[in-house]
Amino acid sequence: MPFSLAQPAQHELVIKKSRFIACVEPVAGREAAQRRVAQLKAEHPDAAHVCWALLAGGQSAANDDGEPGGTAGRPMLEVLRHHDLQGVMASVVRYFGGVKLGAGGLVRAYTDAVAQALLTAKKIALIQTVQLACSVPYALEGWVRRELDLAQAQLQTVTHASVVSLLFALPETRAVALSERLSEGGRGQLLWLDAKEFAETHRDNAPHA
Structure with missing residues (x-):
């Protein structure tokens, strides 16, 4: 059974001086997701990246926002899929700490940030x-x-x-x-x-x- 979220949930990780601020929240479609990304970029003008993933049927999307291809958006999308979510967006604002993490490190960082945020999120069943x-x-x-x-x-x-x-x-x-x-x-x-x-x-x- 697919689930959505009752309300947004956040979690922050610090890995090798880089801050990863994750948020998971209910979002209906790609247009709304893009508005949310624009809002996050306005709230965090000094952030290096605002990566995001949306799991919403035919409107699903993943965006690395300048991180190496496949190291941010896609892993975040897989976390949402693993939790059987629909109509949910995950975003991670990254402040670069000066130490490169490598492709594997980035995948783990973005995956963990979203997974930790979901631990505190309240799921609600979507009745088909x-x-x-x-x-x-x-x-x-x-x-x-x-x-x-x-x-x-x-x-x-x-x-x-x-x-x-x-x-x-x-x-x-x-x-x-x-x-x-x-x-x-x-x-x-x-x-x-x-x-x-x-x-x-x-x-x-x-x-x-």
Whole structure:
């Protein structure tokens, strides 16, 4: 199960006079991560490097910010991946102490700084949601809506044509039970639709009250 963080957490290491100030925090995507990096650089104008990594699905990224390639961003990203995190950014501000650490030393320093910060971070489970879509005769619309309310499903799109079609989302852990209830209660009149295709076709249809 993937996790995010409840709030930012920090840790500082000093290795051979270099300071490594690590922060791990929830960040939704690359644009937000880049804004955060700009903020860190403004807060630490004398720092030699502000390296960072973001684990956020298709927006994941790693940046060495001038350190030798593969010695900072990628190792930090691997730490986030090892902890099964999503939507989380790790950043490390480095103040150079005058002693070079070598590639291996840098990998260890950036890895340890982020790992230590995560030790104090509070993780929160990310509950996966799924989309489902179905169509029913008008006579069953009210019943379907009541079942969605009971399951705490979010009604996203409703269309009224020869039948009523509904697109909704709910936590994956409740999806199977709701599907079975709707299939059974629909008495053969409920038809399941391709949710992704339905969402793309009717993306401009807001649910009716």
